Amino acid sequence: VKTVGILGGGQLARMMVLAGAPMGLRFELFDPAADACGGQVAPLQVAAFEDEAALAAFAERVDVVTFDFENVPARSAQFLADRVPVHPSPDALAVAQDRLSEKTLFAGLGIPLPPFADIRSRDELAARVGEFGLPCILKTRRFGYDGKGQFRLRSAADIDAAWAELGGQVERTGLILEGFVAFEREVSVVAVRGLDGEFRAWPVTGNWHVNGVLSASVAPARLSPAQYDAAIGYARTLAEKLDYVGVFALELFCRGEELLANEMAPRVHNSGHWTIEGSETSQFENHLRAVLGLPLGDTRMLGHACMLNWIGEMPDADAVLAQPGGHWHDYGKQPRDGRKVGHATLRGDDAAQLATEIEAVGTRLQRAEQVAPAVATLRR
Numbered sequence: 001v002k003t004v005g006i007l008g009g010g011q012l013a014r015m016m017v018l019a020g021a022p023m024g025l026r027f028e029l030f031d032p033a034a035d036a037c038g039g040q041v042a043p044l045q046v047a048a049f050e051d052e053a054a055l056a057a058f059a060e061r062v063d064v065v066t067f068d069f070e071n072v073p074a075r076s077a078q079f080l081a082d083r084v085p086v087h088p089s090p091d092a093l094a095v096a097q098d099r100l101s102e103k104t105l106f107a108g109l110g111i112p113l114p115p116f117a118d119i120r121s122r123d124e125l126a127a128r129v130g131e132f133g134l135p136c137i138l139k140t141r142r143f144g145y146d147g148k149g150q151f152r153l154r155s156a157a158d159i160d161a162a163w164a165e166l167g168g169q170v171e172r173t174g175l176i177l178e179g180f181v182a183f184e185r186e187v188s189v190v191a192v193r194g195l196d197g198e199f200r201a202w203p204v205t206g207n208w209h210v211n212g213v214l215s216a217s218v219a220p221a222r223l224s225p226a227q228y229d230a231a232i233g234y235a236r237t238l239a240e241k242l243d244y245v246g247v248f249a250l251e252l253f254c255r256g257e258e259l260l261a262n263e264m265a266p267r268v269h270n271s272g273h274w275t276i277e278g279s280e281t282s283q284f285e286n287h288l289r290a291v292l293g294l295p296l297g298d299t300r301m302l303g304h305a306c307m308l309n310w311i312g313e314m315p316d317a318d319a320v321l322a323q324p325g326g327h328w329h330d331y332g333k334q335p336r337d338g339r340k341v342g343h344a345t346l347r348g349d350d351a352a353q354l355a356t357e358i359e360a361v362g363t364r365l366q367r368a369e370q371v372a373p374a375v376a377t378l379r380r
């Protein structure tokens with residue numbers, strides 16, 4: 001019996017545990033928070049990621065270590081890797097943790113992306129804003145998630161406000177300025193690479209964010225065949241360069257026929273949650289197969305799938321469960337503003353029929369706005 005250790009015990013760890021149970025896997029989770037929701041389904045060690053005694057004991061109990069959270073200190077990942085296999089590698093994790101190194105890598109691989117620059121001072125910010133033009137976005141290089149640690153600059157007058165808000169982070173997190181992409185669509189490639197280098201990608205997913213937080217996803221995304229192939233090609237190039245093992249996501253902006261990379265997530269990803277019911281093999285199962293060196297499962301899907309994120313608090317499940325392709329996920333987390341507490345997946349063979357079902361859910365839950373982009377995409 002193999003035991004998989006997961007650093008971070010949130011909903012992603014929880015879904016990995018649920019995916020691994022049929023395969024007879026055991027799990028040990030490690031998280032600084034005693035109420036991490038993964039603790040509902042597997043033993044949870046509560047300790048700081050920097051606690052080397054706790055990490056050493058954790059390494060003793062597991063056969064392989066992986067992540068539900070990418071901001072584990074690189075030092076701690078390396079400490080574990082000296083004792084037990086860690087996938088993805090601490091090096092791959094380190095690149096993906098830092099927007100500057102990640103974007104430098106994209107550029108070096110010929111993956112198109114908006115202009116970006118490391119920012120060390122207010123004067124440098126002003127100079128780069130002049131160079132890139134407005135609007136643009138100042139982001140922390142590290143530790144950002146769900147759109148946190150970002151400031152959108154719309155006019156030159158925003159330079160001081162942006163610096164007042166994020167300038168204090170320049171030592172701790174670093175800062176990066178990016179050109180703003182007036183995209184028509186956002187998509188992500190969720191893909192997996194095995195220990196032996198085998199690469200598979202799920203159908204490209206279309207995503208909608210509200211206030212920087214993922215709100216809804218639809219797969220497959222509507223892209224031209226050329227864009228579709230390019231997106232998957234970028235993901236493969238990236239995975240091969242990083243000698244990546246496990247599931248990861250590459251987020252891209254679509255503007256006309258252009259595809260521009262935004263960021264990568266070195267882990268299973270919210271935009272791949274639909275794969276649980278919508279694909280032959282879910283991202284969670286394939287991630288486990290990859291880190292354990294098992295054969296990868298097929299990533300094909302049948303029909304169409306839509307995922308709706310529940311943020312802040314859980315709505316009533318009945319509207320989703322009443323639909324033939326409706327599935328409900330409640331992470332068992334305390335409700336809190338802006339917090340991801342669950343999601344629903346709706347699946348259907350027929351896009352128009354699925355759109356009608358999603359619309360019914362939106363109406364019943366008074367979330368017409370949340371479902372509207374998914375409905376429109378499925379009806380196109």
Ligand code: ATP
Pocket residue numbers: 114137144145146147148178179180181182183186209212213214251262263265
């Ligand atoms: P995640 O939760 O996906 O890790 P994050 O906090 O790392 O999010 P980003 O993915 O960089 O943040 O940004 C969140 C969202 O903000 C993007 O999905 C996109 O909608 C918008 N955004 C970010 N950067 C840009 C940009 N350069 N141009 C236009 N929109 C952007």
Ligand code: MG
Pocket residue numbers: 144145146263265
């Ligand atoms: Mg991110």
Ligand code: MG
Pocket residue numbers: 251262263
């Ligand atoms: Mg993102």
